[in-house]
Amino acid sequence: MKKSDIPQDESALKGWTREVFYAKNDDGKYEAGLSTGWSVKKDALDGAWDEVNKNVEDARQQVVAGKLSPIYYYMELRLMDVGVLAQYVGFWKWRVKRHFNPTIFKKLSDDVLQKYADVFEIDVEQLKNFK
Amino acid sequence: MQAFKHYQAAHCENGVTVGLLKQVGLEQITEPLAFGIGSGLFYIEIPFLKLQSGPAISFRTFPGNIFKRTCKAFDVKLVTKKYRDEVKAMSELDELLAKGISVGSQVGVFHLTYYPKAYRFHFNAHNLIVFGKEGNDYLVSDPVMEDTTTLSQQALRKVRFAKGVLAPKGHIYYPTSIGVVTQDKLIAAIRSGIKRNCRDMLRIPASFIGTSGINYTAKNIRKWKDKLGDRKAALYLGQIVRMQEEIGTGGGGFRYLYAAFLEEAAAITGNDDLLLVSEKMTKAGDMWRDSAVQMAGIYKGRLSAQSDYNHSAAILNEISDLEKEAFRQLDKIKI
Numbered sequence: 337m338k339k340s341d342i343p344q345d346e347s348a349l350k351g352w353t354r355e356v357f358y359a360k361n362d363d364g365k366y367e368a369g370l371s372t373g374w375s376v377k378k379d380a381l382d383g384a385w386d387e388v389n390k391n392v393e394d395a396r397q398q399v400v401a402g403k404l405s406p407i408y409y410y411m412e413l414r415l416m417d418v419g420v421l422a423q424y425v426g427f428w429k430w431r432v433k434r435h436f437n438p439t440i441f442k443k444l445s446d447d448v449l450q451k452y453a454d455v456f457e458i459d460v461e462q463l464k465n466f467k
Numbered sequence: 468m469q470a471f472k473h474y475q476a477a478h479c480e481n482g483v484t485v486g487l488l489k490q491v492g493l494e495q496i497t498e499p500l501a502f503g504i505g506s507g508l509f510y511i512e513i514p515f516l517k518l519q520s521g522p523a524i525s526f527r528t529f530p531g532n533i534f535k536r537t538c539k540a541f542d543v544k545l546v547t548k549k550y551r552d553e554v555k556a557m558s559e560l561d562e563l564l565a566k567g568i569s570v571g572s573q574v575g576v577f578h579l580t581y582y583p584k585a586y587r588f589h590f591n592a593h594n595l596i597v598f599g600k601e602g603n604d605y606l607v608s609d610p611v612m613e614d615t616t617t618l619s620q621q622a623l624r625k626v627r628f629a630k631g632v633l634a635p636k637g638h639i640y641y642p643t644s645i646g647v648v649t650q651d652k653l654i655a656a657i658r659s660g661i662k663r664n665c666r667d668m669l670r671i672p673a674s675f676i677g678t679s680g681i682n683y684t685a686k687n688i689r690k691w692k693d694k695l696g697d698r699k700a701a702l703y704l705g706q707i708v709r710m711q712e713e714i715g716t717g718g719g720g721f722r723y724l725y726a727a728f729l730e731e732a733a734a735i736t737g738n739d740d741l742l743l744v745s746e747k748m749t750k751a752g753d754m755w756r757d758s759a760v761q762m763a764g765i766y767k768g769r770l771s772a773q774s775d776y777n778h779s780a781a782i783l784n785e786i787s788d789l790e791k792e793a794f795r796q797l798d799k800i801k802i
Contacts, residue, residue: 337723337753348585353612356477358499358723360749366499366727368477370613376756376763377712380705381585383766384519387702415577416631420589423630 339369347373348381388415399466405441406466407432410456424455471569471598473608473615474498477720478527481507482610483571483594484534490569491642493541495653503728504540504660505533508721509667510680510790512687519588521706524684526721528667530592530633534571534640536663540656542646549636553628556637557620561600563641569598569608573638575629580622581609586713591633597623650735657732658802665798668790678794681787685780692776704779705766708759719759722752732802740800747793751786758782 339359349355354370361367395412398404411421422429434440435452446460453460471490476482476498484501502508509528516523527533538545550556563570575591576582599606604617618626627637646652668677675683684707691700712719729745732738762779764770 337749337756348583352581352583353614355611356475356498357720358477358727366723366730368475368498374712376708376759379763379767380708381713383702383705384709385585387520415588420631423634 339367342369342371343374344372345375345378347375347378349373388412399438402438404436405438406463407441407452408436409466410452410458410463414456421455425451427451471596471608474610475613476610477724478502478507479594479610480530480533481505481724483596484537486596486608486610487534487569487571487642488537488541488543488645491543491645493543493645493648495648496537497731499724499728499731500657501533501537502721502724503664503732504656505536506660506664506667507533508664508725509676510678511676512680512684514675519706521703522684522687524707524710526711530573534594536660537656538642540659541648541652543642544644545640545642547638547640549638551636553624553637556627556639557624560597560639563639564597564600564605568641569596571595571640572597572623572627573635574623574626575631575635576626577629578622578625580618581607581612581616589629589631591629591631591635654736654802657736661732661797661800661802665794668794669798678787678791681783681790685783685787688776688780688783692771692773697771700776701766701768701771704762708762708766711755712759719752719755722748722755726752729797736802738800738802741797741802744793744797744800747789747796751789751793754782754786754789758786 337359339361342357342359349372354372356368357371358366359369392409392412395404395409399406399409411418416424418429418432422432425432435444435448449460449463453463456463471486474482474486474489476485478498481498481501484505485496485498488496488501505528507527509525511525513523537543548559550559560570560572572595573591574593574595575589576593577587577589579587579593595610596608597605598608598615601617603620605620605623606615607618607623608615627635629635671677674680688704691703694700695703726745726748729741729748733741733745758779761775761782765775765779
């Protein structure tokens with residue numbers, strides 16, 4: 337690739353940084369250049385976010401329908417899986433999974449809820465009163 | 468120790484390696500040299516593992532290898548530490564900074580406050596350099612950025628103790644001294660970096676690693692449409708392109724970087740045969756990008772036939788052949 341062909345498409349890098357890209361200069365020698373982004377990459381990243389947003393919306397509906405607890409919703413919203421969430425709150429995975437059950441969730445102490453709230457960076461109230 | 472100078476790089480670990488080693492006086496080091504001496508080029512699709520519910524593919528060697536190998540090649544003495552105690556991890560960092568030592572730090576990007584939200588996934592193998600402290604703020608050199616930035620005490624602590632796969636556990640590292648760097652040593656470093664990279668790409672006996680690993684992914688791609696359905700199969704292809712091209716992960720980009728390394732290596736060693744392999748790696752980089760464009764046709768919904776998946780796979784087969792040929796040729800060159 338020639339330095340003049342380094343893609344300069346609009347992307348999520350906008351307003352933050354440009355990325356380094358190695359390409360050939362006019363003398364045919366490699367040199368570092370800068371790129372504002374590439375549409376092919378942008379589309380892949382946008383696709384990944386569409387999937388995240390879909391999962392979050394699915395989770396929200398399941399919580400509203402009373403099938404899963406708000407902990408599940410916030411886990412999805414924060415892009416976590418059970419393994420990551422369990423490490424952050426410091427519980428075993430099976431215990432976190434139990435807390436997805438709305439009946440068990442309702443009986444959780446404020447201390448336990450506070451741990452989740454801290455990890456999700458929200459108030460306990462937002463867990464208790466899911467909108 | 469010299470004053471710290473920010474060095475922007477295509478990949479975070481290369482950038483940290485260059486930034487830290489320049490500080491102990493390794494003036495000759497560049498990003499392509501660090502990448503080549505550290506045998507950075509790689510390919511692996513880890514079977515049965517899914518990342519963000521897509522295939523787990525890497526185009527580079529395992530995190531930490533490039534830095535470790537480059538340090539070893541130049542007899543650099545290193546200190547590396549991990550912590551259980553978060554308070555101690557921060558206070559020891561403060562002590563190092565007070566002595567004027569710049570420190571490499573492994574962090575998770577999810578809570579990295581200066582990152583745009585679009586890039587903030589739970590990825591824990593990012594590297595940056597902390598080179599000072601002003602009041603409550605740490606001065607940070609993140610190699611993917613054009614300029615330096617800052618992180619608050621609270622924010623740095625959070626990213627140093629991110630959780631999940633490859634959790635950094637406060638991991639820090641810094642060089643303390645370096646041996647005498649002669650032209651012979653530089654050439655020896657290049658030679659061993661190349662030998663090791665040929666081994667990694669050609670001779671690891673696992674079908675999912677190296678040049679044969681690219682065929683392994685191609686074989687999987689041919690099955691995705693039937694096995695996963697259109698939506699999921701398209702997402703999987705999108706994931707390949709993200710792993711390949713997204714900031715700091717770079718498949719196509721890494722092939723260009725390796726081509727740049729071979730060019731520098733040819734100038735240092737005076738062996739022009741390396742330039743022929745450099746040309747092939749450039750071609751491989753171009754083909755990775757062509758394959759990304761073709762895959763984008765599918766994940767953008769323009770293409771969806773089985774023949775389109777087969778086409779994507781066929782491009783990967785061609786890349787595998789080309790990289791196999793390039794590394795075989797490289798393997799035979801006497802430096």
